[in-house]
Amino acid sequence: MEGIMFYIISIITVGGALGVLLSRNPYRAAMWMIFSFFGIAGLFVMLHAQFNAMLQIIVYAGAIAVMIVLVMMVMDKRTLESIKRFNPQAFWPALIGIALLADLSFLAYKFKINVGNAGKHLTINGSNTQMIGEILFKHYLLPFEVTAIILLVALIGAVVLTKKDIS
Amino acid sequence: MEVLIAIIKLIIVVTVLSVYVMYATWYERKVIGHMQQRIGPKRVGWHGLLQPIADTLKSFWKEDVIPDKADKPLFWLAPALAATFPFAAAIAIPFAPPLHLADGKIFYFSVFHSKIDILYILGMMGLASFGVLMAGIASGGSKYSFTGSQREAAQVVSYEAILALALLNPILMAHSLNLEKIVEAQRHLWFVFYQPFAFVAFVIAMIAATARVPFDLPEAEPELVAGHMTEFSGLKMGLFFFGQYVMIFVVSALASIVFLGGWTGPILPGFVWYWIKILAFIFLYTWFWGTFPRYRYDQLMDIAWKALLPLMVLNILWTGFALAVGLPVL
Known part of the structure; x- marks a missing residue:
C-alpha cells in the first residue's frame, strides 16, 4: 500500500518536473511546476512531516508560483513569446544527466537498496x-x-x- | 471502517455545500434587493425559494461555448480547479462542535482532522486562486479574461501575507494550529477582544481572498464584463461561482472559530452559537456588497503592503513580547 502510494506520488513529482522542462508554453510550464510541488508535499506527508508539506504548498505553490505567473502576465507578450524555450546545445547537459543517473544507480547498487521497501519505514518520530x-x-x-x-x-x-x- | 465514515462524511459535506451555494445566491439577491429598495426574486415559488433550483437546472442545458483560440485542456481544467480547492479547504472545517463519545473517543464533524488544520486550510485557499489564473491564461488571449487574471495574481500576492500574519496572533496565543485547541483557548474571552487589529486585518484580507466587493477586482463588471469568467458559459461558469461561495463559507467559519470563539458562548448550545457567527459573516459579505464602492487594484496593494503589513508585524512583536513577560495581551 505504502509502495503504491509512494510510486504514485513520485510519478506526480517527476512527471511535473518533466512537464516544466518539456512544455513549450511558459504558462503551462508554470502549471506543471505547481503539480510537481504538490508531489513534493505528498512526499513530505509520507515522511510524517505535515508541517513541511503544508509550508511547501503555501510558500511554493501558493506564493512563489503565483509570483512567477504574475511576472509572466505583466511582461510584454512579444518578449515572452520571443524567449526560446529550447536551444540546440542539448548534448552536454544530456551527458551530465546521464552521468548523474549512472552515479545514482551505482549508489543504489552499492548500498543494495531494496525496491520492495519503497515508501515503507519512512516515518521520523516527532517531526x-x-x-x-x-x-x-x-x-x-x-x-x-x-x-x-x-x-x-x-x-x-x-x-x-x-x-x-x-x- | 474509518475510510467508510470519511467517505460518507465527504458525500454529506459536498451535498450540503452544493445546496448551500444555491441558496446563498437566493439569499444574496434577496438581501441586496431589500437594501436597494427592491423586492428581489419573488415569482418562482414562495418568495422566490425555487429560483435557485431553476437557475441551476438552466445552467445544465446552456450551450457550452469554447473559443477557437482557447488552450483546450487548461480551459477544461480551470473551472474544475476553481471549484475543487475551496471544497478541499471546506473538508477541514468542522460543521459542529466535536462529540465526546462514551468510549473516550472524539467524533469530529469535519471530514479531515489533523494537528495542522489552519495551515491546511491556508494552503488550499492559496491554491484556489490557480483556477482563476488558469482561466485567464486558457481563454486564448481574451483581453478581459487576461486582465482579470492579472489582477487576481496581484491581489493574491497582497492579501495572502496579511491573511497568514493576522492568523499568527491567535495561533501564538493558543499555542496550537489545531482548530479545536484554538476554540478551547477562548473559553473565557474571545480572541477578538485580545486582538482587535488582527481581526480587522483578517476581515479585510478574507474579503480580498474571496474576491468580493469592495475587492472584486478580477471580475469588476463595469470594466471587465465578467473578468476571468468572460469566455466561460453554462456549467463551467457555474463552477467558478461554486468555488467563490464555498470559499466565503470557509473563511467565515475560519473567522468565527479563530476570532469569535467558535462554539463557545453563553446560554445557547454551542452548535447554535457557531452557526449564528458563520451566518453573521455571510451577511457581512452581502452588507459590504450593498455599501462599499470598488477599490482600484493599486489601492488594494497600498492597503495591504503599506498599511496592514507593518501593522501586523508590530502586532506580532507586541503579542510575542506580552506573552513572554506574562502580560494579558491587549
Missing part, C-alpha cells in the same frame, strides 16, 4: 511543528537569524538594482 520550532530557535538561532539578514540584504539589493535602472 512536527513544535520540534522544528525548538530546533530552529534553540539550537540554531544564530544561523537562522543570519539567514534572515542575508535574505533581507538580497531584497534591498534587488530594489536598489532596479531603481538604478529606471533613473
